[in-house]
Amino acid sequence: xxxITIHRxxxxxxxxxxxxxxxxxxxxxxxxxxxxxPPLSVYVHVPWCVQKCPYCDFNSHAxxxxxxxxxxxxxxxxxxxxxxxxxWGRTIQTVFIGGGTPSLLSASAMDxxxxxxxxxxxxxxxxxxxxxxxxxxxxxxxxxxxxASGINRLSLGVQSFxxxxxxxxxxxxxxxxxxxxxxxxxxxxxxxxxDLMFALPTQTLANHQSDLQRALSYETEHLSLYxxxxxxxxxxxxxxxxxxxxxxxxxxxxxxxxxxxSANGYEHYEVSAYAKQGAYARHNLNYWQxxxxxxxxPGAHGKISFPDKIVRTVNQRSPDNxxxxxxxxxxxxxVEWRELATEDIPFEFMLNAxxxxxxxxxxLFIEHTGLSPIIMQKQLxxxxxxxxxxxxxxRYKPTELGWRFLNDLQExxxx
Numbered sequence: 001x002x003x004i005t006i007h008r009x010x011x012x013x014x015x016x017x018x019x020x021x022x023x024x025x026x027x028x029x030x031x032x033x034x035x036x037x038p039p040l041s042v043y044v045h046v047p048w049c050v051q052k053c054p055y056c057d058f059n060s061h062a063x064x065x066x067x068x069x070x071x072x073x074x075x076x077x078x079x080x081x082x083x084x085x086x087x088w089g090r091t092i093q094t095v096f097i098g099g100g101t102p103s104l105l106s107a108s109a110m111d112x113x114x115x116x117x118x119x120x121x122x123x124x125x126x127x128x129x130x131x132x133x134x135x136x137x138x139x140x141x142x143x144x145x146x147x148a149s150g151i152n153r154l155s156l157g158v159q160s161f162x163x164x165x166x167x168x169x170x171x172x173x174x175x176x177x178x179x180x181x182x183x184x185x186x187x188x189x190x191x192x193x194x195d196l197m198f199a200l201p202t203q204t205l206a207n208h209q210s211d212l213q214r215a216l217s218y219e220t221e222h223l224s225l226y227x228x229x230x231x232x233x234x235x236x237x238x239x240x241x242x243x244x245x246x247x248x249x250x251x252x253x254x255x256x257x258x259x260x261x262s263a264n265g266y267e268h269y270e271v272s273a274y275a276k277q278g279a280y281a282r283h284n285l286n287y288w289q290x291x292x293x294x295x296x297x298p299g300a301h302g303k304i305s306f307p308d309k310i311v312r313t314v315n316q317r318s319p320d321n322x323x324x325x326x327x328x329x330x331x332x333x334x335v336e337w338r339e340l341a342t343e344d345i346p347f348e349f350m351l352n353a354x355x356x357x358x359x360x361x362x363x364l365f366i367e368h369t370g371l372s373p374i375i376m377q378k379q380l381x382x383x384x385x386x387x388x389x390x391x392x393x394x395r396y397k398p399t400e401l402g403w404r405f406l407n408d409l410q411e412x413x414x415x
Contacts, residue, residue, distance in 0.1 A: 031370030045297030054235035059299030075326035103133035107145030135181035136173035298322035359397030
């Protein structure tokens with residue numbers, strides 16, 4: 001299966017919208033949520049890392065003089081307080097602390113961070129709280145305290161168990177450090193995800209098989225397997241590495257991912273995600289099902305539904321500017337708000353939902369967009385006619401062909 005990232009400024013489905021206005025009087029001027037709003041998560045961005053990796057396009061910044069934890073936590077609390085009026089009365093289902101390298105925070109700072117959220121938000125008793133960690137920044141006592149503070153799921157950025165490939169990726173750890181980090185993590189966390197990358201410079205199919213088998217040997221509940229891509233505004237985009245695998249070899253690696261994970265009891269439930277016994281990443285699942293999420297921290301993105309509209313938010317990217325401005329006035333000047341146009345919503349929904357191997361129930365479109373599916377009837381019919389989407393009134397699910405050519409299926413909803 002090949003996928004590409006679709007970049008766009010706007011999406012248009014005006015042809016189907018005109019028909020929808022004729023066929024129904026429902027909600028075509030914009031979303032109208034008749035009952036509850038979508039589930040709500042929180043993403044917290046910790047922007048610092050030891051050094052910036054050449055492939056990374058995230059808002060991450062190499063440390064110079066240590067993390068300004070006190071200033072960061074004060075700004076984090078102010079940022080959250082600014083968002084409270086927009087999500088009042090809603091319950092948080094998941095929290096994801098990403099970066100950067102959140103595990104660089106002290107255990108006491110992480111405990112305070114989580115206390116801020118517990119004090120200000122309504123949090124469900126079975127909340128999933130995930131923290132990203134770098135194997136090069138792991139200490140046993142620190143992990144023990146992270147778990148005690150309430151972190152109940154860990155995502156380890158292993159990327160490879162091959163020292164040569166780790167150096168080419170600019171990682172600060174080696175294979176021994178990765179194995180040590182997993183061993184420590186398994187002492188304190190039952191729920192662990194391992195990130196691995198493939199299609200690396202000089203990587204052979206045997207290299208990739210060795211990496212994947214090593215990861216599988218730990219029997220963690222979740223694996224995320226990512227194809228190395230040359231993202232804009234990265235070092236690799238400017239200076240592409242040599243000896244990258246060709247398309248045929250990358251396809252072989254993808255097939256290897258599916259075969260080996262399946263043989264070891266993992267379900268390939270999303271483009272890059274594999275889980276044992278339904279141990280899905282609940283936070284990411286909320287993204288893919290077009291749920292809501294607060295974006296807290298520098299450069300964090302959010303999506304918030306209101307009774308009559310859906311808004312995307314983006315915080316200031318610069319950590320220094322974000323911290324300086326977060327506590328000023330009401331904080332509104334540091335957040336960019338963009339209301340989604342009605343005609344853009346079907347594409348945004350399907351761009352996420354079709355990443356799931358089983359798709360989503362058709363009723364979820366109404367529940368999570370506040371729109372009638374009639375607005376995208378033309379696109380649905382075209383996808384079914386092209387054998388990319390299953391012909392079902394109950395579920396939007398890619399066919400085998402649609403799963404293999406997923407970007408072609410997603411692009412149909414831009415029309």
